[in-house]
Amino acid sequence: MINKFIASVLPYLPKKFVWIFSRRYISGKKIDDAVAASHKLAKEGIRVTIDHLGEYISEISQADEVRKVYLEMIDRFEKEGIQATYSLKPSSFGLQIDFETGYNYVREIVEKARSYGSFVRIDMEDSSCVDDELKLYQKLHDLFPKNVGIVIQAYLKRTPEDLEFLAELHSPEKPVNVRLCKGIYVEPENIAVKDRKEINSHFLEALDFLFQKGIYVGIATHDRELTDGAQELVKRYSLTGKNYEFQMLYGVTPELRKELLAAGHQMRVYVPFGEQWFGYSTRRLKENPRMAFYIIKALFYR
Ligand code: FDA
DSSP, X not given: OHHHHHHHHGGGSOHHHHHHHHGGGOOBSSHHHHHHHHHHHHHTTOEEEEEEOOOOOSXXXXXXXXXXXXXXXXXXXXXTTOOEEEEEOGGGGTTTTOHHHHHHHHHHHHHHHHHTTOOEEEOOOSGGGHHHHHHHHHHHHHHOTTSEXXXXXXXXXXXXXHHHHHHHHOOSSSOOEEEEEOOOSOOOTTXXXXXXXXXXXXXXXXXXXXXXXXXXXXXXXXXXXHHHHHHHHHHHTTOOTTTEEEEEETTSOHHHHHHHHHTTOOEEEEEEESSOHHHHHHHHHHHOHHHHHHHHHHHHOO
């Protein structure tokens, strides 16, 4: 009840309040900020994937700006000697407005990353985007199999079929690379599972399936039940860093991150930056209503 209330008022809070509490989830507004955060993480032995904040453009012409930022950022990270990969949201390249144009933009970003031996992860957005985003991945994977990856959301009811589809694409010459997460968008009950326990068991079933198929997995979670379950599977199949890594979001559960590193697992942190921090932040704050509660308290009890 209280969570629902907090979720509903968040988008209407003054931006400056949200910014104060969002700061921990975002490296900053500029590429420089993402570079500085990545250097710090590298000192702790953590790799990064860099995301330029933004999604769901309304005009295809806006995609060109996003393209420029990605190209500049990839050059910059290479110059800095940071071993980064890059994450992008296809809706920020207009995939839902004009598939071919969006595809060509994303292809250019992947080619740029490939020129440095790097990698681009296609983030998965809400359920209306899944077909197009899988199609985008299939086309790019066919051309640049080692430089592009996709995300699978454990909460989606369609996920077992999508996993079969990815397993069909996978081969030693053209390996598939998946980030597995719970899924963050608000979806109707006929599309996504709502119960946390059920989502967690789907997550571990999906992970088991991917490991059995020999597919590399970025295990993206801060949920200890899932990191424990994942570690058991890693042991059961005698897997190494060639088969998986853990992934977490910037600013979330740094203690669990340290524990996993100390246990010898590889860790990659998703480092977002950009002017369009509001949508990303409100999603993070909705996940952590305690944080949102402090914002509301600050508003009413000044
Ligand atoms: P859960 O939400 O249960 O959180 C477990 C624990 O982590 C909480 O109890 C709390 O302690 C802590 N925690 C979680 N969120 C917190 C917060 N905001 N602040 C403080 N503590 C917090 N989703 C998607 O739909 N498409 C995508 O492409 C991606 N990409 C992606 C990349 C990476 C690297 C990660 C880690 C996650 C994503 N996600 C995503 C988001 C994902 O689907 C999911 O919503 C979040 O990771 C939260 O789920 P958890 O598995 O962490 O569990």
